[in-house]
Amino acid sequence: MRRADVTVPAQVARWLDARHGPWHVVAAASWPRAGSQVWRLQVRGSGAYLKVSPNEESFHRERSALTEMLPRTSVPTQTLLDADSALRVLLTAALDGDVVRTLDPPPPAHTEQTIHAQAGAALRAVHGLVRCDDQDAAERVRAERASFLVSRAQDDLAVCRALLSPDEVGAVALAERSFLDASRDGELGYVHGDFQPRNWLWDAAAGRTALIDFEEATAGFVVEDLGWLFATTWPSRRDLAGAFLGGYGRPLTASEQVCLAAGTVLGSLGHVADGERLGVAKKVADGLGGLRAGSAALARMLAAAASDVT
Numbered sequence: 273m274r275r276a277d278v279t280v281p282a283q284v285a286r287w288l289d290a291r292h293g294p295w296h297v298v299a300a301a302s303w304p305r306a307g308s309q310v311w312r313l314q315v316r317g318s319g320a321y322l323k324v325s326p327n328e329e330s331f332h333r334e335r336s337a338l339t340e341m342l343p344r345t346s347v348p349t350q351t352l353l354d355a356d357s358a359l360r361v362l363l364t365a366a367l368d369g370d371v372v373r374t375l376d377p378p379p380p381a382h383t384e385q386t387i388h389a390q391a392g393a394a395l396r397a398v399h400g401l402v403r404c405d406d407q408d409a410a411e412r413v414r415a416e417r418a419s420f421l422v423s424r425a426q427d428d429l430a431v432c433r434a435l436l437s438p439d440e441v442g443a444v445a446l447a448e449r450s451f452l453d454a455s456r457d458g459e460l461g462y463v464h465g466d467f468q469p470r471n472w473l474w475d476a477a478a479g480r481t482a483l484i485d486f487e488e489a490t491a492g493f494v495v496e497d498l499g500w501l502f503a504t505t506w507p508s509r510r511d512l513a514g515a516f517l518g519g520y521g522r523p524l525t526a527s528e529q530v531c532l533a534a535g536t537v538l539g540s541l542g543h544v545a546d547g548e549r550l551g552v553a554k555k556v557a558d559g560l561g562g563l564r565a566g567s568a569a570l571a572r573m574l575a576a577a578a579s580d581v582t
Contacts, residue, residue, distance in 0.1 A: 280311055284324060284361055291354060292316065292363070312366070319366030320353060330487040331360040333465075337486035338364070341462060345397040348482035367482055369473030379474070385515040387474050390481035392519025398483070399461030399494045410460060417492050418455045422448045425538040428545035435544060435556065436563075443567035447537035450570060454531040455493055463492035468500035495528050499536040502569070503562035530573050536566030 278300045280288070288295050295315040302308040309324040325331035338352040350364040372387055379387070404410040429436075429444055436444070464471070465488025473482040506513035517523055524532065543559030546552075 278311065280322065281309075281324065284322070284359055287356055287359055287361060288313075288315070288322070288363075295320075315353075315363070321350070321364050321366060323362045323364070325360040325362065325487060328357075328360065331355075331357065331362070333489050334362060334485075334487040337489045338362070341401050341489070342398070342486070344401060347394045347397050348480055349486075350482075350484055367473055367484065368478065369475035369480070369482055372469035372472040372474050372481070374470070375474065379476075381511065383476075384509075385511060386479070387472065387481050388512045388516040389519035391469075391472050391483070392516040393521070394481065394483050394519075395464065395467060395497060396520045398464060399459075399497075401462035402460065402491045404460050404491075411456075413460055413491065414455055414458060414493070417460075418452050421496075421535070421538055422452060425541050428541045431545040432541070432548045432556075435548065435560070440560075440563060440567070443563070443570075444537060444541055446574075447534040447566065447570060450530055450574065451534035451538060454527045454534060457527060458493045458495065458531050459528070460491060461494040463488075463490055463494065463496050465489050465492075465496070467497035493531065493535070495524070495532040495535055496539070498524075498532055499539040499562070499566070502532055503536050503540060503565045507565065526577075530570065530577075533566050533570035533573055537563055537570060540566055 278297050280297060292315050295313050298312040298314055298319075301310040301312045301321065308326070311322045313320045313322050323334075325334060335352065335355050335357075338350060342349050348367070350367055352362065352364055354363040355361060378384070404413055425444065425448060429441070433441060464483065464486060466485060467483075471483060471485040473484060474480075475482065501513070501516065540559045540562030543562065544556050545559075547555030547557075547559055
């Protein structure tokens with residue numbers, strides 16, 4: 273669902289008038305959450321998207337992704353037409369395709385597999401944009417990133433602890449310990465940060481999957497980008513898991529699987545906390561579902577590992 277607000281802020285409208293007129297709004301394209309401000313436009317007769325980033329950090333991350341990082345790959349994505357740091361405005365050329373998460377009707381299974389395989393290949397190329405070949409430096413980055421993610425989870429838990437059962441609070445603590453342990457040799461890369469089918473576009477005519485929305489892109493653990501798929505899609509669609517990892521080009525190691533399950537718990541906790549902060553019940557419910565799926569998978573992995581040792 274998209275929000276119905278089609279009003280572009282006055283100062284942004286003046287910026288468009290000065291730099292890109294004539295233009296007009298075709299439709300609102302914001303997600304139904306606080307801070308999402310996106311519009312589909314016609315600018316001098318061509319399709320475009322206007323985005324006001326929710327904060328300065330998001331603006332600079334996305335502009336860097338679109339101007340410095342992604343042009344080094346062949347990944348289909350947005351083309352930046354213009355930007356203004358004072359207004360936190362990004363203007364990108366319209367990209368052919370429909371949001372994969374909301375395709376209606378859903379495509380046939382073989383098309384879904386193609387989409388997921390292409391998304392996997394694209395993500396592998398994105399991840400490869402950041403490499404850390406110095407072992408000591410890599411260890412420092414891993415330690416800092418893991419500490420940040422666990423600290424963020426503790427802040428999230430303080431927000432939404434009352435929504436969790438005692439067992440779920442215990443599962444969060446186990447996930448924190450497991451993530452810190454399993455991430456010590458995790459592969460680092462340029463992480464999308466919100467990698468899920470709502471940020472994939474499928475162009476059926478071209479048979480192409482594109483990636484969008486890089487406002488959370490940063491250096492991190494590559495498994496961070498797999499949490500949504502791991503929690504919501506792969507348990508019931510092993511064909512899509514196989515297609516995705518086939519496109520990605522390698523299976524996950526045993527430690528990465530533990531890291532992924534634990535990271536899914538921590539990331540899902542963030543969704544619960546965000547839903548609580550924003551008063552969005554569906555976000556809370558989705559987060560709780562992901563937390564429970566990640567917790568169950570982590571418990572199975574740790575039990576299997578313990579059995580192998582004994």
